Amino acid sequence: MGLSSAAPQGGCSRAGCREPATWRIDWRNPKIHAEDRVKTWLACDEHVEYLREFLASRSFPVRVEAFEATDAAPEAPLRRDAVPGGEGA
Numbered sequence: 001m002g003l004s005s006a007a008p009q010g011g012c013s014r015a016g017c018r019e020p021a022t023w024r025i026d027w028r029n030p031k032i033h034a035e036d037r038v039k040t041w042l043a044c045d046e047h048v049e050y051l052r053e054f055l056a057s058r059s060f061p062v063r064v065e066a067f068e069a070t071d072a073a074p075e076a077p078l079r080r081d082a083v084p085g086g087e088g089a
């Protein structure tokens with residue numbers, strides 16, 4: 001298992017969005033990806049639901065988790081009113 005599962009650095013994966021990511025979306029396309037090949041997108045609060053639905057609508061396995069940007073020191077306190085893992089399956 002030499003593949004790194006590290007999330008990409010930067011912000012939201014939504015095209016044109018430059019917000020810092022607060023969520024990571026791990027997903028896989030069963031048609032072209034092997035069982036252990038997982039792609040990771042990052043998303044801001046506004047687009048996490050859009051991206052998750054985008055993948056879920058294609059019947060891709062999707063997992064959403066809170067993303068901690070440990071390398072960046074945010075200037076403003078992070079909003080913590082969203083509950084990670086509280087959305088169900």
Ligand SMILES: [Zn+2]
Pocket residue numbers: 012013014017018019043044045046047
């Ligand atoms: Zn975004």
